[in-house]
Amino acid sequence: MKEIIGFTPEQWEYGTPEVEMDQFVRVKGQPDKIIAEVRGWGWLSKKGNEAAAKEQDANGHLLAAAPELYAECKSLLRQRDALKTLSDLQEKLLACYRTGKNPGSIIDKLREAKAVLAAIEAPEKEKKT
Secondary structure (H helix, E strand, O other), rough: OOOOOEEEOOOOEEEOOOOOOOOOOOOOOOEEEEEEEEOOOHHHHOOOOHHHHHHHHHHHHHHHHHHHHHHHHHHHHHHHHHHHHHHHHHHHHHHHHHOOOOOOHHHHHHHHHHHHHHHHHHHHHHHHO
């Protein structure tokens, strides 16, 4: 996944309850800090029907979730990389066991990889509680 640099890092929200037909994605709690204007099929068709408005709202909420979705994707990729490292080290350990070689440095790397995985999982557990 390509690293994205330069987007507004705060939480975003779509629409404002006090503004009818609000079509803006803003920084949460900062109504003057507009990220994007949502003009979906509903807006462009000017039909004003309920289905068009629902689609546009869904698009706006999806856009507003972008920073959180991006952070979750980065976290999943870090977990995947840590698990791949653990799997590779496990294979090397098994090879040492089968051949009788000293696995000392591999065990150290395995401990490091486990520590990385534990550090990644700790914030995930805190979010769920």
